[in-house]
Every structure is written in structure tokens, then in C-alpha cells.
Amino acid sequence: MxxxxxxxxxxxxxxxxxxxxxxxIGALIPLTGASSVSGQAQKxxxxxxxxxxxxxxxxxxxxxxxxxxxxxxxxxxxxxxxTKMVTVDKIEFMVGGLGSSTTLAxxxxxxxxxxxxxxxxxxxxxxxxxxxxxxxxxxxxPWAYYNFEAILGFFKNLKGNKKAKNIAIAYxxxxxxxxxxxxxxxxxxxAGFNVVLTEAFKAGSGxxxxxxxxxxxxxxxxxxxxxYDVDALPLMQQIKESGLDVGIxxxxxxxxxxxxxxxxxxxxxxxxxMWTPELPSTAxxxxxxxxxxxxxxxxxxxxAPLAYLNxxxxxxxxxxxxxxxxxxxxxxxxxxxFDTPLGKLNFSPSQKIKYQGFKGSNWVTFQFRxxxxxxxxxxxxxxxxxxxxMP
Amino acid sequence: xxxxxxxFLAGLLQSGIYALVASxxxxxxxxxxxxxxxHGEFLMVGAFLSWGLFTLLGMDPLLSAVVAALAMFAxxxxxxxxxxxxxxxxxxxxxxxxxxxISITLQNLALxxxxxxxxxxxxxxxxxxxxxxxxxxxxxxxxxxxxxLVLLVGLYLMLYRSKLGRSMxxxxxxxxxxxxxxxxxxxxxxxxxxIASALAGVAGVLVSVLLFASPAVGLxxxxxxxxxxxxxxxxxxxxxxxxxxxxALSEAFVQTYIxxxxxxxxxxxxxxxxxxxxxxxxxxxx
Numbered sequence: 001m002x003x004x005x006x007x008x009x010x011x012x013x014x015x016x017x018x019x020x021x022x023x024x025i026g027a028l029i030p031l032t033g034a035s036s037v038s039g040q041a042q043k044x045x046x047x048x049x050x051x052x053x054x055x056x057x058x059x060x061x062x063x064x065x066x067x068x069x070x071x072x073x074x075x076x077x078x079x080x081x082x083t084k085m086v087t088v089d090k091i092e093f094m095v096g097g098l099g100s101s102t103t104l105a106x107x108x109x110x111x112x113x114x115x116x117x118x119x120x121x122x123x124x125x126x127x128x129x130x131x132x133x134x135x136x137x138x139x140x141x142p143w144a145y146y147n148f149e150a151i152l153g154f155f156k157n158l159k160g161n162k163k164a165k166n167i168a169i170a171y172x173x174x175x176x177x178x179x180x181x182x183x184x185x186x187x188x189x190x191a192g193f194n195v196v197l198t199e200a201f202k203a204g205s206g207x208x209x210x211x212x213x214x215x216x217x218x219x220x221x222x223x224x225x226x227x228y229d230v231d232a233l234p235l236m237q238q239i240k241e242s243g244l245d246v247g248i249x250x251x252x253x254x255x256x257x258x259x260x261x262x263x264x265x266x267x268x269x270x271x272x273x274m275w276t277p278e279l280p281s282t283a284x285x286x287x288x289x290x291x292x293x294x295x296x297x298x299x300x301x302x303x304a305p306l307a308y309l310n311x312x313x314x315x316x317x318x319x320x321x322x323x324x325x326x327x328x329x330x331x332x333x334x335x336x337x338f339d340t341p342l343g344k345l346n347f348s349p350s351q352k353i354k355y356q357g358f359k360g361s362n363w364v365t366f367q368f369r370x371x372x373x374x375x376x377x378x379x380x381x382x383x384x385x386x387x388x389x390m391p
Numbered sequence: 392x393x394x395x396x397x398x399f400l401a402g403l404l405q406s407g408i409y410a411l412v413a414s415x416x417x418x419x420x421x422x423x424x425x426x427x428x429x430h431g432e433f434l435m436v437g438a439f440l441s442w443g444l445f446t447l448l449g450m451d452p453l454l455s456a457v458v459a460a461l462a463m464f465a466x467x468x469x470x471x472x473x474x475x476x477x478x479x480x481x482x483x484x485x486x487x488x489x490x491x492x493i494s495i496t497l498q499n500l501a502l503x504x505x506x507x508x509x510x511x512x513x514x515x516x517x518x519x520x521x522x523x524x525x526x527x528x529x530x531x532x533x534x535x536x537x538x539x540l541v542l543l544v545g546l547y548l549m550l551y552r553s554k555l556g557r558s559m560x561x562x563x564x565x566x567x568x569x570x571x572x573x574x575x576x577x578x579x580x581x582x583x584x585x586i587a588s589a590l591a592g593v594a595g596v597l598v599s600v601l602l603f604a605s606p607a608v609g610l611x612x613x614x615x616x617x618x619x620x621x622x623x624x625x626x627x628x629x630x631x632x633x634x635x636x637x638x639a640l641s642e643a644f645v646q647t648y649i650x651x652x653x654x655x656x657x658x659x660x661x662x663x664x665x666x667x668x669x670x671x672x673x674x675x676x677x
Contacts, residue, residue: 036507201653206602209401210646240518241529
């Protein structure tokens with residue numbers, strides 16, 4: 001054996017040893033497909049957290065290894081990716097997750113393999129139903145009913161201050177847009193709004209002219225649309241071109257197109273976020289600083305800090321528990337309060353599950369104004385008053 | 392009445408881009424007899440070209456359309472020369488697999504290079520409208536429609552009034568006969584495939600302004616273009632026009648006049664295709 005061979009063998013041995021002793025956590029996120037913008041923000045957040053965790057000594061005195069798989073925003077791809085991680089990579093602790101449909105698809109395998117799910121995504125109550133008795137499910141993202149409360153709060157404010165009463169609803173006809181749409185209509189009506197239009201559309205078709213023309217036959221104060229980033233520009237373009245007289249357009253996509261804020265059609269469009277880089281808390285400021293240092297810029301996607309705190313809190317809980325025993329980790333997670341870029345995090349029961357993290361008090365309504373996302377509601381975090389009617 | 396006219400106009404304007412995409416596909420099916428599954432991906436390349444030129448150089452999409460047409464003509468000709476030419480006499484399944492492979496390769500290349508994000512081109516005239524007889528018409532859509540119209544008129548003039556067009560039709564009708572009278576069949580195929588790709592490229596530029604650029608944006612248009620050329624009769628160029636208008640109008644009217652019609656517009660068009668195919672088949676069987 002030549003010295004060169006020996007060197008290679010030694011390096012291989014070290015590599016094998018280090019991978020055998022590293023603690024592995026899996027992340028299932030959408031790097032491609034409809035949710036890719038948020039998924040890539042998630043990846044950045046996770047990698048930043050991984051750097052910090054390993055710099056601070058890793059997990060249980062060993063380096064942390066993060067195995068990332070792309071669920072392609074597709075439930076059919078999420079299941080084999082998840083199964084591969086738990087069976088081939090032997091992963092017992094998972095973070096990540098974004099879409100409701102992809103999460104719903106893996107609830108069965110997660111329970112089957114008894115995986116610890118520190119889950120940052122999924123807002124659909126269908127997921128809450130599926131995981132209600134599972135002891136290792138820690139859900140970070142608010143459920144849809146919490147999100148809706150935040151939206152309704154903003155609309156009620158518009159009703160009180162701006163006399164906005166008529167709502168037109170446009171929703172994409174897949175599970176994301178159409179689940180619970182009747183409940184949404186009923187909730188608006190109960191809150192004293194007139195729902196003047198409820199129309200489905202095909203996400204990505206870009207053909208909004210007939211829908212907007214129909215809306216023109218009514219007086220519309222709030223145009224509420226539930227769809228994907230692909231619909232944002234064609235819809236706004238159509239609204240402007242048709243001359244629809246609307247007070248405000250409120251969108252609820254999982255993410256916005258790259259550089260949408262730089263388009264003049266974005267001016268005045270409102271939406272919801274859990275975080276903005278301008279938040280004054282120390283944890284948020286530290287995150288922004290570290291993110292800028294690593295990537296050279298800052299993102300507006302709240303899934304970046306959410307994924308960051310997702311991995312950081314799990315690693316912290318494992319370290320506090322002092323072992324990889326899931327019951328012990330769960331016990332620590334349940335008792336702890338974490339200081340995160342999105343505010344204080346602790347887990348308490350939601351309508352159906354035992355460990356729910358954020359509950360909607362973090363939701364901030366922002367408006368695209370002068371190429372930025374400006375918080376406008378709730379009033380305690382607002383940087384400017386809402387621009388109504390929008391230009 | 393205003394709603395009816397606005398719906399009609401929306402459908403008509405939409406038909407321009409459908410016709411542009413479908414004519415390119417009809418050209419490759421009609422002249423070269425090859426079903427190009429990668430047609431939508433050529434459109435996607437055009438959309439990314441437009442986005443790239445806008446982002447890097449601030450180039451207006453109207454100007455990018457010229458660049459995209461030239462680049463995609465060259466790209467199409469290269470694709471023909473390096474791949475399609477060699478499978479012309481192969482079984483149809485091989486040809487389909489080849490173009491399908493090109494489509495997957497292009498889509499994944501785009502994913503590798505640009506990621507899966509939706510990218511938009513911001514122009515000063517987006518959202519602007521002109522008002523004619525009290526009806527508001529989107530400037531971008533009108534420009535896209537007029538550009539499509541000019542290109543289609545040019546394509547028809549080329550096909551029916553020029554020597555090259557006559558040669559193309561001759562090759563389309565009888566390849567062997569055309570070869571016997573001395574036509575350079577491969578040269579004509581190369582030009583036809585280049586023109587088809589250029590049309591897809593220009594359509595892509597329009598799509599980048601009207602919708603967005605993303606690796607999967609071509610898929611919707613491939614599906615619609617296939618539906619249109621099937622409806623028109625494979626290779627029937629004039630049929631493409633009325634089939635495009637029919638698709639766009641049926642989508643618009645179903646969306647406007649049927650509650651939640653957005654869900655049903657495509658189903659209605661495919662029902663129309665079923666009916667046309669069954670009608671044609673039964674007429675042929677008699």
C-alpha cells in the first residue's frame with residue numbers, strides 16, 4: 001500500500017466515523033414547484049441555523065448533520081422523499097414542511113415510523129385532524145383559522161374606519177384555495193360584510209379578464225384572492241386594465257413572485273406575514289445581521305426565520321434533554337419558552353393538537369408601498385397607516 | 392351588454408397568443424410531420440430570454456421579441472440539425488420520445504439555472520388601458536394581440552404567397568415527390584422548424600409580460616396548443632385561427648356567465664374537442 005493509498009483510507013475512515021457520530025436531523029422542504037420561493041427561504045434559514053448550532057458545539061457534543069430533501073411541492077413526491085429519509089438515512093427527528101397537501105400526505109408515514117415532527121409548515125385543519133393524537137407533533141405555523149382571524153381583524157378595521165363593506169373573493173380551485181371557502185364566506189357575512197362575488201379560477205392560467213369584468217358589475221371595496229405567486233401579476237394587471245374601482249386588493253399566496261414589489265402594479269396590494277426584517281426585537285435583529293453576513297442580502301419571506309428557529313429550537317431541546325430519547329425531548333419542548341426572531345415561542349394546545357406554537361398573534365398585515373413591504377396592521381406594529389383606497 | 396362585449400373582447404385578445412403558439416406547433420406537425428412536445432419549452436426559453444434581457448440590460452420586451460425570434464430560430468434550426476433530422480424516418484414513438492426528452496431536458500436546465508421561482512418583467516405600460524367605445528382594453532394584451540396578428544399574417548403570406556411557402560406546402564403534401572422535382576427537403580424542414588421555434592420564442596416573450604417566466608410556464612400552452620391543432624385538424628393552418636378563437640371565447644364566456652366558471656372553462660373546451668372528433672370520425676365512417 002502506497003502512502004497515498006494509506007492517506008485516502010485514513011480520510012475515508014475519518015469521514016465514515018464523523019458521519020456515524022453526527023446527530024442527523026431531516027428537513028423536507030419544497031425547493032421546486034409552486035411553493036419554491038418559500039422553500040428556498042426555508043433552506044437559507046435552516047443552513048444559517050445549522051452553521052450557528054455547529055459553531056456552538058453541535059448537538060449532544062457531536063456535529064449536527066442536516067439531510068435536506070425536496071418535496072417538489074407535490075404530495076406524490078413528498079411521501080417517497082420522507083420514507084427515504086426515515087428508512088435509508090435512519091432519521092428520527094424531522095424539521096421543515098411547508099405545504100398542507102404535502103404534509104397531509106406524510107402524516108401516515110410519520111405515525112407509522114414514529115418520527116419526531118418539529119413541523120414549521122401546514123396551515124390546513126385537515127393536518128391538525130390527522131395529527132391530533134400524535135405525541136411527537138410540534139406544530140410551529142398557525143392553523144388557517146388563526147390566519148383567518150388576523151385577516152378578518154384587518155378587514156373589520158377597514159369596515160370601521162374606511163366604510164369597506166363589499167368583498168369579492170377569487171380563489172384558486174385546488175385544495176389550497178378552495179378548502180373551507182364556504183366557511184370563509186360565512187365568516188365574512190357573520191362579521192357584517194356583503195360578499196358580492198365568489199369565483200374560482202385556475203392557478204397559473206393568467207386568464208382573469210372574465211372574473212374581473214364580472215367584479216366590475218358590483219361595487220367592490222375589498223378584493224380578496226387566495227392563489228399562488230403565479231397569479232399575482234396577471235390578476236393585478238387585469239384589475240388595473242379593466243379600471244375596476246376597488247378599495248384594496250388583499251392577497252393570500254404562500255409567497256410573492258421575485259421582485260414583485262418593484263412592479264408598479266404591486267403598489268397598495270396588502271397581504272399577511274409573520275415577520276418583517278424591520279421588527280425591533282433583539283432576536284430578529286440578530287437574525288437579520290447573521291442572514292446578511294451569510295447571504296449578502298435579506299429576505300422578506302417569513303419562512304426563512306421560521307425555518308431558522310425551527311431547527312434552532314429542536315437542537316436546543318435535544319441538548320437540554322441530554323439525549324435523543326423522543327419522550328424526553330418532547331417533554332423539554334413542551335415546557336420550554338424560546339426567544340425567537342418571530343417572538344416568544346411556547347407550545348400549548350390548539351383546537352385539536354397538544355403542542356401548537358405560534359397562534360396568530362404574530363400575523364402582520366403589510367402593504368406593498370414604494371418597492372417595500374410596509375406593516376400597516378395591527379396598529380401597534382404599523383409603520384404607516386393603510387393606503388385606502390389603493391392607487 | 393357591456394359585460395357581453397367585454398367578455399367577447401377579452402376572449403378575442405386572448406386568442407392571439409393561443410394562435411401564435413398553436414401555429415408554430417401546426418407548422419411542425421403539418422410540414423415536418425413531427426409532434427413537437429418541446430414546443431412549450433421553446434416558449435419558456437423565450438420567456439426567460441425576455442426576463443434576462445430585461446433584468447440585465449433593461450431591454451423592452453418589444454425589442455426582446457426580435458432577439459428571441461432570431462435566437463429561437465437559430466435554436467430550432469440547431470435542434471433540427473442535431474436531433475430531429477435523424478429520426479424523421481424512425482417510428483413515430485421514437486420521434487415523440489425524442490421531443491419529449493428535449494422538453495424534459497430544457498425544463499430541468501431552466502430549473503438548474505434559474506430555480507423554480509416565478510419571475511416577472513416590469514414594463515411601464517403594464518396595467519395601462521385604452522378606452523374604445525366605453526370599453527377598457529388592456530394595452531399589453533392589445534399589443535400582444537396585434538403583434539401576434541402581424542406575425543400570423545406574415546406566416547400566412549409566406550406560406551401561400553412565397554416560393555418558400557409553396558415549397559413547404561409541396562414538402563408537406565408529398566415529401567418524395569418534392570424531392571424528385573429537386574427540392575432540398577432538409578433545408579425546408581430546417582427553415583420550417585426554425586420558424587416554428589421562433590414563433591414559440593416570441594409567444595414566450597409575450598407570456599413573460601402577460602404572465603411570468605418560470606420553468607413550467609410552457610406546459611399550459613403546450614396542452615392548449617395541442618388541443619387547438621387537434622380541433623383544427625392536424626396540420627391545418629387556417630383551422631388553427633378559428634380553433635384558437637373558439638378556445639379563447641369559450642373560456643371567456645364560460646368564466647363570465649357560469650358561476651364558478653373558472654373551474655369549467657377548460658372542461659367545456661375539451662368537450663368541444665370530443666364532439667368535433669366524434670363528429671369527424673362518424674362523418675368519415677359513413
